[in-house]
Amino acid sequence: MKTAVITGASCGLGEEYLKQVINQMPDVEEIWLVARRLEKLETLASRFAKHRIRCLSLDLTDTESFEVYRRELEVSKPQIVLLINNAGYGKLGLVAEADCAEQAGMVDLNCRALTAVTVLSIPYMERGAGILNVSSIASFAPTPRMTVYSATKAYVSAFSKSLGEELRPRGITVLTVCPGPMATNFLEVADIVGRSRTFETLPYCYPEQVAKKSLARLLRGKRWYTNRLLYKFYRVLCKLLPHSLVMKFSKT
Numbered sequence: 001m002k003t004a005v006i007t008g009a010s011c012g013l014g015e016e017y018l019k020q021v022i023n024q025m026p027d028v029e030e031i032w033l034v035a036r037r038l039e040k041l042e043t044l045a046s047r048f049a050k051h052r053i054r055c056l057s058l059d060l061t062d063t064e065s066f067e068v069y070r071r072e073l074e075v076s077k078p079q080i081v082l083l084i085n086n087a088g089y090g091k092l093g094l095v096a097e098a099d100c101a102e103q104a105g106m107v108d109l110n111c112r113a114l115t116a117v118t119v120l121s122i123p124y125m126e127r128g129a130g131i132l133n134v135s136s137i138a139s140f141a142p143t144p145r146m147t148v149y150s151a152t153k154a155y156v157s158a159f160s161k162s163l164g165e166e167l168r169p170r171g172i173t174v175l176t177v178c179p180g181p182m183a184t185n186f187l188e189v190a191d192i193v194g195r196s197r198t199f200e201t202l203p204y205c206y207p208e209q210v211a212k213k214s215l216a217r218l219l220r221g222k223r224w225y226t227n228r229l230l231y232k233f234y235r236v237l238c239k240l241l242p243h244s245l246v247m248k249f250s251k252t
């Protein structure tokens, strides 16, 4: 069965991806939604009752969740036409003062889980399938006060580019998405509200637009999507300038 898998689907950008998969990929026969909060996933799925949606309550920071996902794949044997690795979180603050579990958890979710879900999914993908990995503008240069987060997203961007090259001969496209700030639950989880002048100054991206345009780009075979002209320009600057200089203004 032609299947789309979306992680971090219970709210925010993931919820918008669900709507866009339904709008832009009418061939998809089943959609798997992954997140920890089952009731959120089920409420969301009930809004699209005409569609075949399966809700998987998994804490992707827990290694056991990879085994559960592996078993689901073995039993259902889906044809994964789209994998959206969207689950992720950030935390604002200095590493030296931060909570160890929260910092290490970012690496677990943003890097380790994204890698595991991808590796487990690839055997179920055929020519024409796509992988959409949600990174961030924080991946363009190290970002003091979001040090671990920006490092995890640098991993996501590098992983996606290289994986895209590996999968090119198999006809599988990998797209990296780099949104700027979005008004989602992310800000609350990251404890950013009222604590970062940068976040208060920067223009925001709209999750609906990010989801719509990035999925459309993937379906056109493209490999990169950055929202808003300012952030496209920032990406170029980060390639041209030494990061020691960029960090003077990338600091959150």
Ligand SMILES: NC(=O)c1ccc[n+]([C@@H]2O[C@H](COP(=O)([O-])OP(=O)(O)OC[C@H]3O[C@@H](n4cnc5c(N)ncnc54)[C@H](OP(=O)(O)O)[C@@H]3O)[C@@H](O)[C@H]2O)c1
Binding pocket: 007, 008, 009, 010, 011, 012, 013, 014, 034, 035, 036, 037, 038, 040, 058, 059, 060, 061, 086, 087, 088, 089, 090, 109, 134, 135, 136, 137, 178, 179, 180, 181, 182, 183, 184, 185, 186, 187, 189
């Ligand atoms: N918002 C921004 O400013 C911004 C900017 C650039 C990039 N991004 C990236 O965009 C992606 C989506 O974020 P968002 O803005 O939509 O934030 P969000 O509203 O907080 O959504 C995060 C999603 O990840 C899921 N999640 C969190 N921890 C999880 C875990 N341990 N296991 C499984 N699922 C987990 C959450 O569901 P549960 O809580 O139900 O598990 C939720 O569905 C993230 O990768 C983020 O890094 C966000």
